[in-house]
Amino acid sequence: MGTTTRGQDLPRIDLRGFTSPLHPLRRLSEELGVEVWCKRDDVGSVGLAGNKVRKLEMELGHALALGATHIVTEGSRHSNATRAAAAAAAALGLRCTLVLCHDEPTEPVGNLLLDGLFGADLRLVGDVSWVELAEVTAGVVRDLEGASERVYRLPIGSATGRGATSFARAFAEAEEQIRAQGADFATIVHASSAGSTHAGLVLGRAIRRRSTRIVGVVVAGEVYDDVPGNYLRLAREAAAFISPETSVGASDIELTEAYLGQGYGQPTPGVPEAIDLMARLEGIVVDPVYTAKAAAALIDLARTGQLQGPVLFWHTGGYHAMFDPALAARVWSEVPRLRGIRLTPAPAPGGSTRS
Ligand SMILES: Cc1ncc(COP(=O)(O)O)c(C=O)c1O
Structure with a gap:
């Protein structure tokens, strides 16, 4: 970690030390009737990843x-x-x-x-x-x-074009990883706010000449006056760094605000179920502020027949919000199966309280 290299003339510091895993989510796929894979950018080294x-x-x-x-x-x-x-x-x-x-x-x-x-x-x-x-x-x-x-x-x-170049490379990384496992993805779903993840993935797709659908699930409103315009700017700035011959247009940006609710960090109906399903079926944590909104979008789009598989859920990290007491209490009260869990000591047999 910490080694500096130059890729296409841009200096880069290695802060991860390894390639994040990509694997199928078999039980979630069965639940949704759509093949789902996960790119685990929540797993890593420095600063607990993301x-x-x-x-x-x-x-x-x-x-x-x-x-x-x-x-x-x-x-x-x-x-x-x-x-x-x-x-x-x-x-x-x-x-x-x-x-x-x-x-x-x-x-x-x-x-x-x-x-x-x-x-x-x-x-x-x-x-x-x-x-x-x-x-x-x-x-x-x-x-x-x-x-x-x-x-x-x-x-x-x-959110910079320079930063977005990393996600253009990440697109190729994920493509190679899934192909090595004898599969491919038709759609990517990820959480989106300031935009360089989406911009980079969209550029990566253009560089690789793929037709993958990439859905950015907006988790923060009002970051920019013109959200798609700024995403496009980031993608073009990134292209200027690593692939000037590649063009990216407005129609390449696909964002949905349907799962944002009242705004950043605010509850939505799909979030508790997304947290529940990912945890219960896959042992994977998604947080109520970012990735659960993206997972909720994936679940809803899959159930309503709007998602072509295989789908790659790009886990962008961020589960630390789960350890914020206010958010943790909200998750505890909203996920129905948790409500039944007793957090106080059970009365001793015979009715008297244990000491
Ligand atoms: C966990 C997580 N997912 C997604 C995002 C959105 O990424 P971007 O700013 O590249 O849109 C962020 C950043 O705020 C994040 O922390």
Whole structure:
């Protein structure tokens, strides 16, 4: 881990050390009547993995090449992107400042606990909009630069064309992995917010000249004024880095907001069932903020005959939200089979309480 290489002239730091597994989800496939496979980007090394680590390999490779000493990025207090950035910065010996929005917890939980453990300087700014958050972060960068820090700012979700190149390569990686197992995928379903995962996969498909359907399940509204337009921009920026001859158009971007509910982190009817099925049938954790919404989309589209198999569920990580007490309590109350589980000691035989 930590080796720098140059792929197509872009510096890249190896933060994972191995290729994430890809395997069939046999029991879920049986349940849904559609062949489902899973790309396990939730499994990995630095910072407990996730899709952001792929992008950070590119972004932090660039930051080191520029001589940066301090990484600054922003996101929600649930953000996996900021947690992954803090972990990667720790592993590379860089300082890291995270500017985090949404209601402030009184205790450090979930990703916030990890952010602190990884040594990041945490600036909690409360319930501000994404636009306000970006402005506050710009101010933090100015202050650090004024204090002679060599800052590299990662935009929200590490959404850059450079970062997206990692997912163009990931498309080819997944294709080779599934073919080596004598299969292929017709559709990919993944959670989507700031967009570089989708942009990269779409570019990867274009480079490989495939007709795979790639469905980005939007899990955060209002990240951009023009969401598809920004995704397309990211895909084109990524293409300019690694495959300038490849063209990507607006019709290549396929997003659905049907599983977003009231917005980022808000409950939807499909989330508890998705968490339940993935856990009960496959022993895989999907979280209520990101991947359960994508899994809920997959389940619904499969059941309503709108999904051509084989389907690759791209698990983008992020199960740490499950350990945020508020979200954990919500999952516990919403998954029907959990409600029956007794969490208090059973009365001793004969009716008296055990001591
Ligand atoms: C677990 C998880 N899945 C999906 C996403 C969305 O990725 P992207 O920002 O590339 O759209 C994120 C990032 O916020 C994430 O943390």
